[in-house]
Amino acid sequence: MFYRPRFVSRHLLPHLAGLFSNRRLAPDTTPPIAPKREPFRAEDWLSIPVANRSVGEVFTREQQNRGQFLTRQDRWDELAAEMAAADTARKVAPNGTPVADLLAYGARSDVIQAVEHALAEEVPANAASLTEGISGLEEVLKDHPGDAMLTAVVALTHIDVGWAWRGTGWDSIVPRLNRERCAAHFDRAADLLTPFADETRSSPFLMAARCALFAGRRIKNARIADEYERLIDLAPSNQRHMRAMGTQLLPRWFGSYEELELEARRTASRTQDIWGAGGYTWVYFDAIAMDEEACARVDVGFFVDGLRDIIKARPEQEMVNLLAAYCAVALRNGMGLDEGADFVRAQICSNDRWLIRDHMTEIHPLIWAHAADGFDNNARITSPSRFAARGRADALHVIAHLFRDEISRGLRVTFTPDGPRVEA
Template sequence: MLNTPRRALGALPSKLFGQTMARLRQGLAPQAAAVPEDLLDIPVRDLSPEDEAARDSRDQGLFLARQDRWEELAQALRAVDQARALTPGGTPLADHLSYGARSDVVLAVEEALADGKGRKTNDRALLDGIMALEAMRQDHRHDPYVNLVLAQAHIDIGWAWRGTGEPQALPKLNRHRCAAHFDRAAHLLAPFTAETETSPALAAARCALLAARHGRTGEIADAYAALINLDPRNAQPFRALGLHLLPSRAGSYGELELEARRTAARSQPTWGAGGYAWVMFDAIARDPQALTQVDTDFFIDGLQDIVTRRPDQAMINLLAAYCAVTLRRDDGGAPRRRIAACASWLIRDHLSELHPLVWAHAAQGFDNNARVGSPRRFAARGQADALRAIAEQFRDDLDHGLRITFTPEGPIIAPGA
């Protein structure tokens, strides 16, 4: 629901509002600058249309799985997959529906491993859930979408065993369990090669598996190209491709640049130059060396083309947060500064409401593995970062006591009260 703005932090209760402003004044937030609370008003969405759509889809998947209504779940997955149905922010509804269906199992394993129970190989949290899904599958072994959910659960659990550390530092047990889950996912998906040619959801699972098992660069690039061709409106495969082509994964900087340009050419009718920006998006945020080698003019042209084609507030918040927060975390020299400077026109010319969770994730580098202790504090921190970034763009006006009010038609600058 869209909140009525209350002195820039309309979504926060008064106590937390005061604490957040105090932290900003004291410099406890990164690069924080004082935000004049009486002079900056912007509507805040605690839950954006993107968040609502993702939540509803995940809840539906979770409900159907808990009720053992797997045939109905498979039909729902097939419908949204074949329709290429996306959330307002551009992510496939099939992704959220499937994640909801497997989330009980995956989260139990992740929590058990995070608590150190992975050393107990017979811990029930590590086995019971996935074995229950395997037993359920016996009644639906020929349904590609039931197999998809189970395969994705194995991939998720494989990554949970893999963790985020260096592969050579992994204990032997972790390596074996990780490989076993990836192997099982491959076995489950193997009978549905023909369906993968028309199903974005199955094609995405194949890409995830190839990347997880360190497939060859050319094979990974070809698989992502096929997925992008199936659903070019979905930016997630572009971004994942870029990450998997980093030297720390399966590729090189030369291959990253080459595939970014190839992808931009193929997706030009949908994104213009935006295909290049999407492939580079997470790669240059994750790897400072990739940032120094990016074609900055091409990337900025891509950002402009993305905004032209998708001017909704979900997209504007994503791009503005990326430029203003994500790319300010590392020193990448002139390319970083030029791309980060795009926050100015994104905020001044296109922003009309604030999505705090997007900004909070931007501070984490859009890392899906980042653990969030308190969602409320996470959102509040994102809101504080966003306000700092907005204030930077209007610093002269604010220093002269002018009031900035964001409207759907753009920011209005007027004398303060």
């Protein structure tokens, strides 16, 4: 610390005056302090509606609540009848999810959530909270023997509980007990579904339940592609079955890269009247997001043609947001892992530009949030509001980047039903 005197002696003043009288002070070269810049906020430059609850999401929640309500009231006959009617009529939600699936999920949601909560709390493996719910559903089947719909609900509950035990990690890091419990639940699900082989041939719901078994166990003498082909032919408008088949045909599961390519092209051919080239895209959709070799091998031109045909077939905003979030977020997550895959990823990811500029009119935050997690259905969401806020922030960041040239010129981008409008 320097001492600053309160006064200067009068005897020194003449000397000090002479010292500086004939000197020119050097110019001050210290750079000026830059004014504090406010952090960039996409909201200041973008105006786009946010659909916190779309029509499809509202309908989905209503159907799930319906299934949950009927279960809690022990109105199992009504639940079975409504599921069977929806399955026969191929009734779907606005986002394409089968209504029978939504009712079934609502019916088993209490049990699944209880098990997930118990496992998160690390309760003992023999705790009642891990077994009471599924045991209660098993008792229901004793009162409704031979009901295919209710049996499938219980089988799907076993599958979900199995996944809850296992988690989504690699086998090498999953504890032995967890793997064994998962296998036991999948085995029980298979035993439950086996007597309904005849009904399965004409029921998308039952066929989807059968195919769900493949993720946790092998069915003897079953060829995965053949089973999924039957399911897709029963419900060709449901892209989820195509996505699931593509994942299961990766070498890490039950297929090969050659079989994946063959089935993608076969699916595109069989569903051309509905999806155009989109069948190829749907089969590869999740597969190339999780497997570098599959990504490096995909036919980029065919895949992009499929993206455009999907938008032609399903131009609603939920689909636009799904494809845009896939290109801008989900597919970019694997960048840097493989040079060949990166080259392909970059080409596909660039399609977020025309998807957003030419087709987007609103943001669906939950879709973007799920994209950041790689559309992992088993991801735990502790706070739906924070989850949605994260998705909204990601979407705004991506859109602001696409319009960075306009924003850098001080222009504001407003999204209208007719598309984005740029103005001063």
